[in-house]
Amino acid sequence: MKQRRIALGINCAHDASATLCDGTGVLASIAEERLNRIKHFCGFPSLAVRAVLAQCGLTIDDVDIIAFSSQYGVIARHHDNLVVGLDARPRPPSPEHMAFEPEAADPAGSVERWLGEIWTGFGDRHPLARVDEMSELGFFRGHLRHYHVHHHLSHAASAFLLSGLSDACVLTVDGKGDKTSATIFRGNADGTLRLLRATGSRDSLGCFYQAVTEALGFVPIDSEYKTMGLAALADPDGGRGLFDGVVRCTDGVFSAADKWQFRCYNRANPDRRLPNPMNSVAQSVAYARHLEDMTQAQFAHEAQLHFEENMLAFVRDAMMISGCRSLAAAGGGFLNVKANRRILDELRPDHFFVFPDAADSGNAAGAALMALHLEGALGAPLRLPIPYFGNDFNPDRVEALLMSCPDLEVTSAGPVDIARALTRGEVVGTFQGRMEAGPRALGNRSVLADPRHASVKDRINGLLKGREPFVPFAPIVMEDEASRYWSGPIDYRHMTFAVEASDYAREKVPAVVHVDGSMRPQVMGAGDNPLLHSLLAAFRELTGVGVVLNTSFNRHGLPIVGSPEDALHHLRQGWVDSLWMGPWRVLRREQVG
Secondary structure: OOOOOOEEEEEOOOOOEEEEEEOOEEEEEEEOHHHHOOOOOOOOOHHHHHHHHHHHOOOHHHOOEEEEOOOOOEEOOOOOEEEEOOOOOEEOOOHHHEEOOOOOOOHHHHHHHHHOHHHOOOHHHOHHHOHHHHHHHOOOOOOOEEEEEOHHHHHHHHHHOOEOOOOEEEEEEEEEEOOEEEEEEEEOOOOOEEEEEEEEHHHOHHHHHHHHHHHOOOOOOOOHHHHHHHHOOOOOOOOOOOOOOOEEEEOOEEEEOOOOOEEEHHHHOHHHOOOOOOEEEOOHHHHHHHHHOOOHHHHHHHHHHHHHHHHHHHHHHHHHHHOOOEEEEEOHHHHOHHHHHHHHHHHOOOEEEEOOOOOHHHHHHHHHHHHHHHOOOOOOOOEOOOOOOOOOOOHHHHHHHHHOOOOEEEEEOOHHHHHHHHHOOOOEEEEOOOOOOOOOOOOOOEEEEOOOOOHHHHHHHHHHHOOOOOOOOEEEEEHHHHHHOOOOOOOOOOOOOOEEOOHHHHHHOHHHOOOOOEEOOEEEOOOOOHHHHHHHHHHHHHHOOOEEEEEEOOOOOOOOOOOHHHHHHHHHOOOOOEEEEOOEEEEEHHHOO
C-alpha cells in the first residue's frame, strides 16, 4: 500500500509556476519564467511542470493530487474536482467555479473572447487553451484528484505550513486574487486555518502600491522594489501627507476611499507593452499628476510611508483579533522588507516568518501543501530551509558544454580562487547546485562582488543591471559575525527583512548599505550552503570581512538565469566578468592575455 502522497501545485496567473510537495515539504519548485525566459510569465506553466517532475525523477503516475491556486476555472472533463474556499473546506464545484472548454477549432480565440481584452494576443497561454496539453501530461488520469484552492488560502498555507510554528496569526496581502486582496487567519496546531477577516479587490492596499509604481513610470507587479528603493532618497521629514486616507485599515480590513478601477495595462500603455496580459490600476493616471510639483523620490516616500502605516495597523489588528503574537505571512505585500522591519521593530511579535516566495509563484506550493493537509498527508509542522528547490544540471553535461566552447577559457576553481577574483574587483556570476525558488537570489544564481568599495555598485549597474542607481544591493553575511553589522536578531536566511546597518557596516561594507542606512541581509550558516559558506570564509581570510555583495544573476528586464546556456549568454555579452559554474571558473578568451 502506498504511504507517501505527492501533490503537484500549479499557479497559472502571473509568475506561473509548478511545485511538487509531499508530507516532508517542498521537493521541487520552478517558475515558468526561468525556463521560457518571459519575465513574470502569465499562463499555464508547461515547462515547469515537466521540469519539477524530472528534477525529482517522477512521472505523473507518481502524483496523487493536482492542486491549482485558484478556486475558479475548474475543468469539467475531470471526474474528481474539489474547490477549497477561504473557509478551507473542500466541496464539489458550483457553476460559478466551472470553466467552459474552448472550441477545438479555435481554442485561443475562444479563450480571448470569453476573458476579454486583457488576454488579447495571449489566449494560447491560458490554461483553458491548454486542456489538450494537460491531457497529454496525464492531468485527467483516473487516480488523480484535483483541488482548486483559493488564491489567498494558497498564500496563507505556504506561510503557515512551512513556518515551523504550531500556531500563528497568518496574514496575506497582495494586489488581488480570487476577488480578495488581504486576509487574516488563525493557524492551529493541527494545521487548520480559520478565516478571521478578508478584504476585497477594490479596497486593496497592494493595488495602491501598484498604482504608485505605475505612476512613477515603472512596471507594476514587477518594479515595486524600485518604488521602495527610490523612497529612501527623499527627505524623511519633508512629508506632506499626500496619501492620507487613501487606504485605511479598520478592525483588520482595508478600505480604499476611491475604489480601485482596473484596465488593461497594454492597451493603456501602448508604448510600454508587456509580454504578458496584465491589469493596471486606473488611478495611476491621477497619481502621476502629483509629479508635476514634487520629486519622484518624495512621491515614492509618501507612498512607502502610507503603505507602512497601513501594514502596521493591519498586523496590529490581526494580532489582537487572533490572540496570537507569532506571525506567518505571504503575498507580494510582504516582499516590502522595510514594512516588515517596522512590524518587527514596533509590534515585536514573538516570531515573524515571511515565506520567501511570497508573490504568486509561491502559490503553487501553498495549493499543494493545503491539499496534502486536507488529505491528512502532512506530518509535524514543517520548517522551511533556504529554498534551493529549482532545477540543477548534471556536471558531466555542464563540462561537455563548456569544453565545446572555443571562445571560453575554462579552469578548475574552488572557493579560494573565487574569493581572490572578488578581491581583484571581478563581478562573478554563480551557477551552483539547485536554483532558488522565489524572486531573490540566495547565492546559487547570484552575482557576487566585493562589498568594501561603494563604487562597485555603479560598475554592476553598468555591466549587468542597466537599472536605476537608487536600487540597493544586498549582503550575504557569515552567521558568526552578523552581529557586527546590525543589532538585534540575526536569523535572516531569506532576504525578507531590512535591518539598520551599524557604523561598522557603513565603514567596512558600504556597497551593501542603502542611502537610508538599511541593509537586506542573507545570513549564511555553515550548514545552509556549504560551498557558499566556504567562499565567505575564504573571502574573510583574505580581507577580514565575512560579507560579499549579492544581487540576482540577470540582466535588467530578464528573469534570473535558469540554465548553463543562460549563464554563458550573460558572460558573452559582458554582463559579468567571469562565471563560477560547478568546479570551474569561466572567462571569455578575449579577457585572457
